[in-house]
Structure formats: structure tokens, C-alpha cells
Amino acid sequence: MAVAQPSHPQLAVSAAIFRDGKVLLVRRARSPAKGFYSLPGGRVEFGESLHEALAREVDEETGLGIEIIGLAGWREVLPAAAGAGHYLIMSFAARWLAKEPTLNDELDDYRWIAPDALASLGDLKLTGGLEEVIQSAARLIGH
Numbered sequence: 001m002a003v004a005q006p007s008h009p010q011l012a013v014s015a016a017i018f019r020d021g022k023v024l025l026v027r028r029a030r031s032p033a034k035g036f037y038s039l040p041g042g043r044v045e046f047g048e049s050l051h052e053a054l055a056r057e058v059d060e061e062t063g064l065g066i067e068i069i070g071l072a073g074w075r076e077v078l079p080a081a082a083g084a085g086h087y088l089i090m091s092f093a094a095r096w097l098a099k100e101p102t103l104n105d106e107l108d109d110y111r112w113i114a115p116d117a118l119a120s121l122g123d124l125k126l127t128g129g130l131e132e133v134i135q136s137a138a139r140l141i142g143h
Contacts, residue, residue: 010088022114035125060104069094118131
């Protein structure tokens with residue numbers, strides 16, 4: 001059974017988490033974007049700040065402790081088909097602080113990848129706009 005989507009845009013957050021010059025990419029285990037590598041994140045809950053939502057989502061999906069540096073960019077995902085979601089995703093640059101990735105059931109793989117190696121990863125399916133957000137986040141982090 002398909003999940004019923006709200007009739008209005010949903011606000012979401014994601015984190016470009018940097019550690020030792022590499023950024024964390026995670027692969028989605030279910031729709032939307034099943035099989036695509038992206039950044040950890042998810043929906044903002046009512047009454048939750050963007051930073052609170054980001055820290056919660058990163059913890060839920062990966063178990064990592066992070067330091068949020070700043071807004072790296074945003075992306076709008078419009079519904080591609082009937083019943084699909086409409087999302088506004090605010091993407092932040094962050095630094096890894098603690099723990100090793102422990103993925104929840106929303107994710108099935110992760111990789112730490114150098115931002116300048118993204119273009120050579122032809123075999124990996126990346127979500128739209130991912131490279132631009134990572135490059136912007138890398139500039140904020142100072143890489």
C-alpha cells in the first residue's frame with residue numbers, strides 16, 4: 001500500500017557531514033529515492049527548528065553526532081507523478097563529531113567520499129542536485 005502524501009509541500013532537512021575531508025553519502029532503502037545515494041536527513045516536525053530536526057534525523061538515520069556549520073543550499077522536489085510528494089529540502093554543512101555510522105532501516109549502505117571524486121562515481125545513482133549541495137557545503141567547511 002502506498003503512503004498517502006499530504007496535499008501541501010513538506011519541509012525537510014539534510015546534512016553534508018564532513019570527516020577527514022570526505023562527505024558521508026547514504027543509500028535510501030525505500031521510496032522516495034530508493035537505491036539512490038543522498039545525504040542523511042528527513043522531514044521537519046511541527047514546532048521543531050531546522051537545526052533540531054537535522055540533529056534528530058542524523059541521529060535516527062546514522063547515530064552520528066554532528067556540529068552544524070551553516071546552510072549550504074536548498075532543493076525543491078516536485079511531485080513527478082500522482083501521489084508523489086512535494087518537498088523543500090534545506091541542506092546544511094556539518095562536521096562529524098562522534099560515533100561511527102549505524103544505519104536505520106531507511107538506509108542500506110553508506111560511503112565516505114571525497115567531494116572532488118563525486119564526478120568519477122558514474123556507477124552510483126545520486127539524487128538530483130547532490131553534487132552542487134556538497135560543493136557548497138565543502139566551501140562552508142573550508143575544504
